[in-house]
Amino acid sequence: NAGVTQTPKFQVLKTGQSMTLQCAQDMNHEYMSWYRQDPGMGLRLIHYSVGAGITDQGEVPNGYNVSRSTTEDFPLRLLSAAPSQTSVYFCASGKREGYYEQYFGPGTRLTVT
Amino acid sequence: GQQVMQIPQYQHVQEGEDFTTYCNSSTTLSNIQWYKQRPGGHPVFLIQLVKSGEVKKQKRLTFQFGEAKKNSSLHITATQTTDVGTYFCAGSNAGGTSYGKLTFGQGTILTVHP
Numbered sequence: 090n091a092g093v094t095q096t097p098k099f100q101v102l103k104t105g106q107s108m109t110l111q112c113a114q115d116m117n118h119e120y121m122s123w124y125r126q127d128p129g130m131g132l133r134l135i136h137y138s139v140g141a142g143i144t145d146q147g148e149v150p151n152g153y154n155v156s157r158s159t160t161e162d163f164p165l166r167l168l169s170a171a172p173s174q175t176s177v178y179f180c181a182s183g184k185r186e187g188y189y190e191q192y193f194g195p196g197t198r199l200t201v202t
Numbered sequence: 203g204q205q206v207m208q209i210p211q212y213q214h215v216q217e218g219e220d221f222t223t224y225c226n227s228s229t230t231l232s233n234i235q236w237y238k239q240r241p242g243g244h245p246v247f248l249i250q251l252v253k254s255g256e257v258k259k260q261k262r263l264t265f266q267f268g269e270a271k272k273n274s275s276l277h278i279t280a281t282q283t284t285d286v287g288t289y290f291c292a293g294s295n296a297g298g299t300s301y302g303k304l305t306f307g308q309g310t311i312l313t314v315h316p
Contacts, residue, residue, distance in 0.1 A: 122303075122304075124306075129211070129308065130308065131208075131290060131306045131307055131308040131309045132245065132290065132292075132306040132309075133306070134303065134304065134305070134306075137303055145303075147303070148203070148305070179244055179245070181245075189294065189304070190235060190247050190250055191235070191237075191245075191247060191292075191304065192247070193244040193245045193246070194244065195244055196244050
């Protein structure tokens with residue numbers, strides 16, 4: 090199993106550009122989520138999904154969209170990038186039986202200039 | 203909304219000293235999880251506590267969940283340089299579509315001087 094994969098690893102965007110961060114898992118986990126990590130702020134939940142077709146907002150959803158058309162994939166879309174979105178983004182997945190113990194991907198480091 | 207506070211933010215210890223990080227939630231939790239993130243890496247699951255007053259051990263690491271299920275601690279005995287990293291607690295409330303939604307503490311950055 091590859092676990093949780095994220096692409097790209099690094100990305101530089103200009104203000105106003107849009108892009109999609111990809112996340113995939115091959116563990117058949119129901120739960121998937123996106124976090125951003127900023128120094129001193131810990132991990133903040135952006136959006137999450139408890140199954141295909143179901144998504145919900147987390148703590149900091151503004152400026153981001155998600156969809157979950159399959160169990161495996163959970164892309165995060167930045168609609169119009171802003172410097173405040175410069176961060177490290179982690180995707181995670183988990184299964185209900187484990188109370189959603191989360192498996193994290195390697196992260197995407199995004200810089201918005 | 204739910205808030206999870208973690209202290210201290212930083213801890214510097216000499217190798218062999220003990221280390222403790224504390225986690226407090228503004229609401230009662232259904233479970234609490236602990237993660238470790240090495241520098242430059244991603245968070246890795248360590249353990250989960252579910253029952254009130256639960257204590258679990260992993261070698262030199264001891265995890266506790268408070269009786270009221272609103273606080274938790276991680277204690278490392280005789281730290282080693284391999285313990286370096288950021289330790290996060292993360293709490294969850296049960297029920298409905300928010301089941302499994304984790305709120306993370308800010309993390310404690312541990313440095314160990316050899």
